[in-house]
Amino acid sequence: MNSNMNKTITYFAAALFLFVLWDILALLLRNPALPRPVPALIAFFEIFPQSLWRHFLISTYRVLVSLFIGLAIAVPLGLYLGREPKLDKWVSPQLYLTYPIPKIALLPVIFAIFNIGDLSKIILIVLIIFFQIIVTTRDAAQNIPANSVLSVLSLGATPGEIYRHVIIPACLPEIFTAARISLGTAISILFFTESFATFDGLGYFIFEAWSRVNYPEMFAGIIAISLQGFILFLILDFLQRRFCPWLYT
Amino acid sequence: MLTLNSVSLVYTNGKASVNALVDINFQIEQGKSYAIIGPSGCGKTSLIFLMMGLLHPTKGEILFNGKPLLKPHRDTALILQEYGLLPWKTVWENAALGLKLRQVDEKEIKCILERVFEELELTECIDRYPSQLSGGQKQRVALARALSLKPKLLLMDEPLSALDALTRENLQEVILKLIKRYQMTSVLVTHSIEEAVYIGQKIVILSGRPGRICAQIDNPEQGTDGYRKKTSYHEKCSEVRSLLEVYSQ
Numbered sequence: 069m070n071s072n073m074n075k076t077i078t079y080f081a082a083a084l085f086l087f088v089l090w091d092i093l094a095l096l097l098r099n100p101a102l103p104r105p106v107p108a109l110i111a112f113f114e115i116f117p118q119s120l121w122r123h124f125l126i127s128t129y130r131v132l133v134s135l136f137i138g139l140a141i142a143v144p145l146g147l148y149l150g151r152e153p154k155l156d157k158w159v160s161p162q163l164y165l166t167y168p169i170p171k172i173a174l175l176p177v178i179f180a181i182f183n184i185g186d187l188s189k190i191i192l193i194v195l196i197i198f199f200q201i202i203v204t205t206r207d208a209a210q211n212i213p214a215n216s217v218l219s220v221l222s223l224g225a226t227p228g229e230i231y232r233h234v235i236i237p238a239c240l241p242e243i244f245t246a247a248r249i250s251l252g253t254a255i256s257i258l259f260f261t262e263s264f265a266t267f268d269g270l271g272y273f274i275f276e277a278w279s280r281v282n283y284p285e286m287f288a289g290i291i292a293i294s295l296q297g298f299i300l301f302l303i304l305d306f307l308q309r310r311f312c313p314w315l316y317t
Numbered sequence: 318m319l320t321l322n323s324v325s326l327v328y329t330n331g332k333a334s335v336n337a338l339v340d341i342n343f344q345i346e347q348g349k350s351y352a353i354i355g356p357s358g359c360g361k362t363s364l365i366f367l368m369m370g371l372l373h374p375t376k377g378e379i380l381f382n383g384k385p386l387l388k389p390h391r392d393t394a395l396i397l398q399e400y401g402l403l404p405w406k407t408v409w410e411n412a413a414l415g416l417k418l419r420q421v422d423e424k425e426i427k428c429i430l431e432r433v434f435e436e437l438e439l440t441e442c443i444d445r446y447p448s449q450l451s452g453g454q455k456q457r458v459a460l461a462r463a464l465s466l467k468p469k470l471l472l473m474d475e476p477l478s479a480l481d482a483l484t485r486e487n488l489q490e491v492i493l494k495l496i497k498r499y500q501m502t503s504v505l506v507t508h509s510i511e512e513a514v515y516i517g518q519k520i521v522i523l524s525g526r527p528g529r530i531c532a533q534i535d536n537p538e539q540g541t542d543g544y545r546k547k548t549s550y551h552e553k554c555s556e557v558r559s560l561l562e563v564y565s566q
Binding site for chain 1: 369
């Protein structure tokens with residue numbers, strides 16, 4: 069309870085500090101594109117219950133579905149590659165060749181094939197975060213101490229049981245790290261894909277307010293997208309505490 | 318109980334190959350305790366992995382009660398140098414794993430473990446994770462996991478090498494007591510002459526790489542009261558030391 073309290077106070081202090089920095093910057097720049105925090109916050113609390121919440125939920129849905137699909141595909145593949153050096157030898161060069169391609173450039177292709185809906189946005193995000201997750205997971209699976217695997221093999225475990233009792237739990241902390249990094253990436257890509265040919269989502273909301281030169285409203289959108297990232301980060305933290313209790317002893 | 322007939326082991330990595338063990342002929346008789354000693358890198362660990370069924374000989378055969386040993390045998394348990402505990406499982410979960418993999422029901426697991434934990438003075442640690450234990454406690458958990466399976470053959474790969482002198486002597490006593498009480502046959506791999514003489518009724522000396530059996534010494538006074546303080550114990554240590562000096566050249 070006490071540590072929860074401390075954490076809340078720390079987060080509150082950090083937020084306050086950021087708002088002060090923001091205020092100083094706004095005062096120095098004196099540019100309407102960077103309003104001071106108080107009007108921006110007032111705009112946020114005014115608009116959120118009216119229309120912003122809908123864009124918030126739509127964007128959150130898109131991020132979560134993309135993250136879930138990305139993890140569901142890349143984690144099992146990464147774990148398997150990490151434990152099968154022969155297959156990895158064959159797949160690795162292909163991963164390394166395709167990893168650096170800026171997949172965001174494929175956006176027009178994906179829009180052309182899958183139309184401009186949720187599906188194309190999700191496909192683009194999955195395509196990008198897939199690489200981050202698979203490489204991190206594979207490396208984690210490769211680095212599992214041989215002793216952990218051998219000791220469980222000596223107990224008569226089947227390959228499936230080795231995955232269940234050793235490989236998956238050993239890689240969970242790195243999978244969470246990959247999920248956290250991918251979450252940030254997913255939000256950024258989504259913002260980009262929502263910025264045109266769309267009528268919902270936080271990206272749309274922010275760009276639409278910008279086009280109307282309504283800066284406080286635009287900043288309400290920016291606060292919403294930041295809040296979205298923060299809440300999803302907290303959820304990942306909570307899940308990691310729940311599923312990796314040994315890291316917190 | 319376990320027979321090794323002309324066993325050789327070659328490790329191959331691409332085109333390079335290393336002879337780890339050459340022409341090992343060795344018979345483990347039921348109820349005896351063996352200590353295997355040899356210089357670093359002589360293949361001691363490989364030999365114990367072969368006996369466990371985790372490795373397979375390149376040449377020769379290994380028989381368990383007359384049948385070829387192709388995978389870890391139910392009647393054999395292994396204790397590893399770095400304990401082989403899983404950091405993500407509590408002490409209880411680690412110790413219960415072997416029984417769980419054998420589909421023993423929860424009630425019986427509880428019954429077996431409570432007895433073993435009391436014997437090994439681990440009752441207070443059951444909810445802790447391995448990272449919260451001392452080296453000696455970790456090795457006791459590894460022992461508990463092995464003993465819960467009621468093995469007939471206990472294989473130990475330098476189980477005490479990471480411990481301080483006093484904990485080490487204390488655990489040597491514990492191991493001796495348990496081997497007697499559970500009427501197990503045991504094989505201990507060690508690089509400590511004193512430990513080999515204290516625990517092994519038969520001491521097997523391996524040469525430097527590639528490992529060959531150079532000598533097998535009987536140690537009839539092993540296990541007698543106050544053996545560690547007897548002259549015969551120190552004489553046996555000297556005998557083993559001089560043989561090791563000759564064969565590790």
